[in-house]
Amino acid sequence: MTRSRKIALVCLVSLPVLAGGFALQTRTTRGGAQLLDQVLTFVALRYVDTLDAQVLYEKAARGLVKELQDPYTELFSPKQLEEFSRSTSGRYAGIGMEILPVGGYVTIQKVFVGSPAESRGVQVGDKIVAIDTFNARGFTNLQAQNKLLGPVGTGVSVTFARAGVPQPIKLDFKRAEIHVPAVRYSIMIDDRVGYILLERFSEQTTHDVAQSIKDFKAKGAKGIVIDLRNNPGGILDEAFSMSNLFLPKGKELLSVRGRAEFQKFTASVEPLAPDIPLVVLVDNYSASASEIVAGALQDYDRALVLGTTSYGKGLVQSVYNLDGGYALKITTGKWYTPSGRSIQKERKFNADGQFLEVIPDSMETDSMRKAKPTYKSLVNGRTLYGGGAITPDVYVQPDTLTTVELKLGREIVPKSQQFADVLSEFAESQKGKVKPDFVVTNEWRNDIFNRLAAKGVKLDRATYDAGVGYVDRNVETYVARTAFGDSLVKRHNIKDDNQLIKAVELLRKSATQKDVYAAAALLPVGKPRVAKSTGSK
Secondary structure, eight states, X not given: OOOOOOOOOOOGGGOOOOSHHHHTOOHHHHHHHHHHHHHHHHHHHHSSSOOOHHHHHHHHHHXXXXXXXOTTOEEEOHHHHHHHHHHHHOXXXXXXXXXXXXXXXXXXXXXXXXXXXXXXXXXXXXEEEEETTEEOTTOOHHHHHHHHOOSTTOEEEEEEEOTTOSSOEEEEEEOEEXXXXXXXXXXXXXXXXXXXXXXXXSTTHHHHHHHHHHHHHHTTOSEEEEEOTTOOOBOHHHHHHHHTTTSOTTOEEEEEEESSOEEEEEOOSOOSOSSSOEEEEEOTTOOTHHHHHHHHHHHTTOSXXXXXXXXXXXXXXXXXXXXXXXXXXXXEEEEEOTTSOBOOOOOEEOTTSOEEEOOOGXXXXXXXXXXXXXXXXXXXXXXEEOSSSOOOSEEEOOOOOOHHHHHHHHHHGGGHHHHHHHHHHHHHHHTTTOOTTOOOOHHHHHHHHHHHHXXXXXXXXXXXXXXXXXXXXXXXXXXXXXXXXXXXHHHHHGGGOHHHHHHHHXXXXXXXXXXXXXXXXXXXXXXOXXXXXXXXX
């Protein structure tokens, strides 16, 4: 489905005239090239300070890219290209840990299955106090990564501090190729509905989702929720192959329209799960590959899309390798769903890539939706909305904090680092003591209040007691993750997840995908419906 592309850098000024097309080059173009060459020459030779030629040319190239005013077009240095490749592929050479600075030390948030870290017994909550001979106190994530990453097979020594263990734990590792899971976790919500939290579209995505589906089938699942909220996208081919898990061979999944090309991508294999009812969750941070999957499944009436309007990133970027290890990621086309909807939402950016103007789709009114162009789904003829981004079939606002919780949150935010440190320390103190069905008690709340006070976070007690739900949510998250892992976090916070609650309710009522639409009052031709909050407040 993809085509290999290569691009060679050439010096236009030195090329001989080989064809009539070059002979017809306009005076303006020749003058522009000459102007750039002259400016670079005078700056290099006459500027008061001596400049490195390589740096000068790189700055000129970056200036050209910046003038495109496209936040998605970037010139990568060799180091930046390495980081970009690591983030998109989901592969790197290291020891297999997810880390975050907490309490002055980089702290382990997750240990990847099958990694050197897991084999040596590294635990969530461990703090990195040294890497090789370097004291790691005060390290940022980037500083820690620079020390932990390295060629496969090379060694690194890491010293950890662990709650309840008086002496530091020094472990020696051999770096290995780590495959970061695309699925953070997949769990059965009950005996009927499976839930997949998909964080990225990396090389592992289709494999991880397929494995989750097989596990669900073995457990008797009758419906699946795929959570694409906060998923920024990633590898295009993985969006196609993941869609193909649910859509028949031969179906168009996406088309790309560029300056001089039109290309269609189709499902290439028979689907793994052609019939099981699906609900896909999206929000305004679901972008790119997430929107490709949601759009294709929605167009073929294969999944009900629920949540708030997606981000609207429907521009195609191609990466071209350049001399010297550099690469250019440049926008080359636009994506369209099978029904012909453009995913790209019109928006304005400033020179730094920041939004100047964005319509808050999550707060859309009926009149705003009616102003959008409409399309028909390709199987049942349901009304779909264009105009950029993926408009959900059912609007469900995320759960929000109460007024008193917001008040407490505003008092805590200026001391957010101390708050995180207290929660992390408290969670570590509960590890090995709590059961999976733990509940936050008044004793815990008082302990948190006193720990905050000891760190200089002075809160009004009346405000704390009134808005303690804000604290409870965070305590549950930290304790569940530290004591049992990510999957238990979702089991504890599902009561506050209105969108997931609504998705599960629809699937519990449905034996087929058509039943899901009927339960959502969307057949035969529906319009977006705003579901009321069902969260606990």
